[in-house]
Amino acid sequence: MNSRLFSFCGGLTGDWMVTSIRAICGETLPDAERLHIHQGLGNAHEALSSDTKWFLRGVTSNDRYVTRPEKELLVARQAPLGRATATHAALIPIRKSAAWWAMTQDERRALFEEESHHIKIGMDYLPAIARRLHHCRDLESKEPFDFLTFFDFAPGDEPLFDRMLEKLRSTREWSFVDREVDIRLKKV
Numbered sequence: 001m002n003s004r005l006f007s008f009c010g011g012l013t014g015d016w017m018v019t020s021i022r023a024i025c026g027e028t029l030p031d032a033e034r035l036h037i038h039q040g041l042g043n044a045h046e047a048l049s050s051d052t053k054w055f056l057r058g059v060t061s062n063d064r065y066v067t068r069p070e071k072e073l074l075v076a077r078q079a080p081l082g083r084a085t086a087t088h089a090a091l092i093p094i095r096k097s098a099a100w101w102a103m104t105q106d107e108r109r110a111l112f113e114e115e116s117h118h119i120k121i122g123m124d125y126l127p128a129i130a131r132r133l134h135h136c137r138d139l140e141s142k143e144p145f146d147f148l149t150f151f152d153f154a155p156g157d158e159p160l161f162d163r164m165l166e167k168l169r170s171t172r173e174w175s176f177v178d179r180e181v182d183i184r185l186k187k188v
């Protein structure tokens, strides 16, 4: 079975060249030249060396918010990561505030979708943008973010991706984001 644990290691090695690191909100991450992505427990730490600038981990998990009809639309429209044309990518680690986590599940869902239309907005960008969401909160390692979001796309679709980010970042959901770093990548 494929492991649900993914490690993202910023340093001098890896298949992705880091083209920019920009703090959207809160503290940034140190500069790194390359990103190495490792799936599973295995030898993730082999990638760690004195050249490692940051090491972030997250696990894929069950859906929290999607309804059945939304899920069906997503499955019908979404593309997998790793298409040959998807030579550009973004890793966007996100932390949400204590106020977000103090809400109940139904309050969060109402804010996430009924008010902020996260899924409705995102859906318009499928299948051009492929994505994978990793959760960090329940890991034993004390992680600095709550989520690691990863997206890949063809270079020509990067402006489209940026338009989606503008829309998402102007929602009330994003007023609960207290740390966000936008890391852009290019396949080596």
Ligand code: HEM
Pocket (backbone or CB within 6 Å): 062, 063, 064, 065, 066, 074, 092, 094, 096, 118, 119, 121, 122, 123, 125, 126, 129, 130, 131, 133, 147, 149, 164, 165, 168
């Ligand atoms: C969660 C869809 C783009 C950040 C979700 C969920 C869906 C979704 C369905 C809920 C998963 C669940 O039920 O647990 C999409 C689609 C996108 C997109 C279709 C279009 C490509 C983005 C972007 C970002 C982002 C660009 C970040 C910059 C997140 C985060 C969560 C999330 C942080 C977790 C929210 C939470 O649990 O509080 N997304 N999304 N998404 N998405 Fe997106």
